[in-house]
Amino acid sequence: MFDKKRMPEQMRIGQLLLQVCRLTGDRLRVKMEKIGVHRAQGLVLLQLCHRDGISQRQIIQARHVSPATMTNMLQRMERDGWITRERDSDDQRMVRVYLTEKAKSLRKEAQQTFRGMEEELASVYTDEEKEMFCRLLIKLHDRFAPFESRHRHDLPFLLDNEGEDRT
Numbered sequence: 001m002f003d004k005k006r007m008p009e010q011m012r013i014g015q016l017l018l019q020v021c022r023l024t025g026d027r028l029r030v031k032m033e034k035i036g037v038h039r040a041q042g043l044v045l046l047q048l049c050h051r052d053g054i055s056q057r058q059i060i061q062a063r064h065v066s067p068a069t070m071t072n073m074l075q076r077m078e079r080d081g082w083i084t085r086e087r088d089s090d091d092q093r094m095v096r097v098y099l100t101e102k103a104k105s106l107r108k109e110a111q112q113t114f115r116g117m118e119e120e121l122a123s124v125y126t127d128e129e130k131e132m133f134c135r136l137l138i139k140l141h142d143r144f145a146p147f148e149s150r151h152r153h154d155l156p157f158l159l160d161n162e163g164e165d166r167t
Contacts, residue, residue: 031113041077042110048099049107056095
């Protein structure tokens with residue numbers, strides 16, 4: 001259990017990671033709520049900005065969540081007018097997810113919000129530290145990610161090298 005009296009330098013790796021994830025998650029949640037979406041919904045919207053019309057299964061794999069969790073989120077997003085879901089014309093078992101005009105109008109603002117968060121996080125480190133930190137996080141990701149999604153790192157939609165969306 002996390003002991004609030006312990007200083008960060010006295011915490012173990014797992015404790016620090018949980019604490020930092022909570023703090024950054026809370027910060028991102030506040031920023032995303034300002035533009036009208038929940039944090040996890042914002043990540044899905046950015047993924048769709050990168051590849052509109054991908055399958056629900058691809059979103060599940062990229063987000064590392066259960067199908068039930070994603071189905072519930074997508075139902076809420078559809079209800080709120082952010083997305084539409086349609087059966088694939090070639091494979092009726094597959095459900096494809098598309099951005100609505102409402103979501104497309106929010107695209108730049110959402111990208112700027114994530115970009116700003118990335119810049120805020122990166123500002124703490126030197127270039128060398130950022131490179132090392134990314135390698136260490138990828139190593140953790142590959143250790144804990146489900147086997148079928150290891151080494152895929154299929155979240156390129158968050159930021160491109162040039163800071164531009166690729167759609």
